[in-house]
Amino acid sequence: MTDLRAKIKNKVNKGLDKLGTVQRAITYSAMSASAYDEATGTWTNTVLSTDNISVVFSEFVPTRSFSTDILNDEEPIRTIDRLVIFSSLLMTVVPSVNDVIEDLETHVFWRVLGVSGDPADAHYELHVRPFDNV
16 A cells, blocks of 8 residues: 555646646645743744645635645634645645745745645645735
8 A cells, every 4th residue: 555655646746747847846844833921922833844835826716626634613714815736745744734845936935724634644735814924
């Protein structure tokens, strides 16, 4: 089963790689869970790791049926939201909600609101929304 999973991951990676110019370079930052700092009275997140990878940004199409895994009940899809798709072979961590993506071309920061993949863990689809990283 592991050999089949590896083959599927390699095929998906090659397929996404063929998209070439529609891909965008990003820095993906895996974030820790929020922690309360008593000294400052604020909640903080820490960057656990970063990956520089290429992804496909796509608009959410209302007619497309999304897996319920990617949608958070608290987070309806807004017109500013995007779908980010990439091969799992590019990442050193499994994406999770509240991680941060920086688009290296536009320098826009995006917060991960939902994560979905496939049964072989060959790719990820992320529901992301831009935010001010100030």
